[in-house]
Amino acid sequence: MLAIASEPIFVLADTAMIGRLGVEPLAARAIASSLIGGIYWLFAFLIFGTTTLVGYHRGAGEPEICGEICLHALFLAAVGGIVVSILGILFAPHLYVLMGAGPDVSTLGSTYFRIRIAGSPFTFLLFATVGFLRGIQDTRTPMVIAFVVNGLNLVLDYLLIYGGLGLPAMGLRGAGIATLASQILAGTICLAVLFFSSHTSQYRLNRWRFNARRFLSLSRIGRDLAIRTGALRFSLVFATGTVARMGTASLSGHEIALQLFLLSSDTIDGIAVAGQTLAAKHLGADRPDKAYQMGKILILCGCVAGLIFGSGYILLKQPLIVLFTRSPEVAEVLGIAVFVLLALFQPVNGVVFASDGFLIGAHDTRYLMWAMLIGALGFFVPISWISLKWDLGLPGVWTGLSLLMAWRLATNSLRFFRKRWVLAFPGRN
Structure with a gap:
């Protein structure tokens, strides 16, 4: 959990530093x-799919297959990252126009976007590496990598945004360079861990060949997760584009x-x-009852964690707003309604995220895909659009997000407690 928590904490610090530059850089x-985030989460199957498949075959006592899955995931990561980088650099200005950004925000943001997207292969x-390490139940190494990389990003953020130690103050562009440097370091460390660490030696193959079966198994779970995540991220991007048309402060x-x-x-998500x-x-060791008991405990932990965040x-509320912005317009837009919705749904979020993880581990990704498509496109997107047309403002958009989370709570709970996930993994009957 510490590894995963470090990422948003450092992102919050990054957001606070950029927020001090003004409203336009923060909007960009x-x-x-x-x-x-939307593009990267389409490739999140490299984490979740790899974890599920490696964990299953590790439970079944098949280390060689674990190694094959890892190498196929690395191949997909490298190819996908190069393609995303090229397309992102070429189409950055057009994406900002599509999102409804004004000229000043678009000019600032296009440069920042290009710098950040260039690090896609390393990300x-x-x-893929984190997915493999989680699958073999090594959570310590990802934690160390996360703290080292995010710590470097935070230090470089401060130095390159505001200037320091002889480095020029580059503002938003400096924040992008800091992130790119951290991405390169992360990719380099991961390759060193996989190919030179004694900890992963038992999973290394003397020779690697392209295996259609391994590729297809990763592609199938990747397809379901990519569509599921794509629907969620599309709805979030659509909401952001809608809010952009409400004004820079919103x-x-x-x-x-x-x-x-x-x-x-x-x-x-650590849970x-x-x-x-x-x-x-x-499930790989054919112990579904033990998996179910463990799942109930983790879902309860997710609910408690959500209660803690909601209370916080x-x-x-007021100290958090002051931390991120000095603009009275932004503080007024946030208001009471958005924070109340944000806080009240934290316990719901906790149950949803914990049950999501369990169902992905059970390979029940097709069900999650359809549930997300209905919730994101049936609830969140229409309500975001209505919020703009009916002048409901930011509270309207966040009401849509809250309804999406309520839908996910209902569908995940139904699936988990009815135990339909037991037969989801290919080959189980």
Whole structure:
């Protein structure tokens, strides 16, 4: 959980530093974060799919297959990362126009976006490596990598945004360079761990050949997760584009609220990771009853964690707003309604994220895909659009997000407690 929690904490610090530059840089970053987050999460199957497949075969006592899955994931990461980098650099200005950004925000953001998207191959290598390490139940190494890389990013952020130690103050562009440097370091460390660490030696293959079966198994789970995640990220990007048309202050306020939402969700994802890894392991060892008992405990932990975050957001509302912005317009847009919605749904989020992880570990990704498509496209996107047309403002958009989370709570709970996930993994009957 510490590894996952470090990411949003450092992102929050990054957001606070950029917020001090003014409303336009924060708005430019908001659009870039929404777009890049959406693109990257399409490749999140490199984490979750690899974890599920490696965990299952490790539970079945098949280390050689674990190694094959890892190498195929690295291949997909490298190819996908190069393609994303090229396309992102070419189409950055067009994406900002599509998102409804004004000329000043678009000019600032396009440069920042290009710098950040250039690091995609290294980020995707990190995804595949973390997925493999989680699958073999090594959570310590990803934690160390996360703290080293995010710590470097934070230090470089300060030096390159404001200037220091002889480095020029580059503002938003400096924040992008800091992130790119951290991405390169992350990819390099991951390759060193996989190919030179004694810890992973038993999974290394003397010779690697392309195996269609391994590729297809990763592609199938990747397809379901990519569509599921794509629907979620599309709805979030659509919401951000809608908020951008409400004005720069609304967009900046949305970015702050969204980063707080991601802080809690990414932290609770530590519980989801445990659920995913252990569900895959117990099903691989043909112990579904043990997986179910473990899942109930982790879902309860997710709910408690959500209660803690929700209470914190209510109690610390004003200090959090002051931390991120000095603009009275942004503070007014955030208001009471958005923070109340953000806080009240934290326990719901905790149950959803924990059960998500368990069901992914059980390979029940097709069900999750359809549930997300209905919730994101049936609830969140229409309500975001209505919020703009009917002048409901930021509270309207966040009401849509809250309804999406309520839908996910209902569908995940139904699936988990009815135990339909037991037969989801290919080959089980």
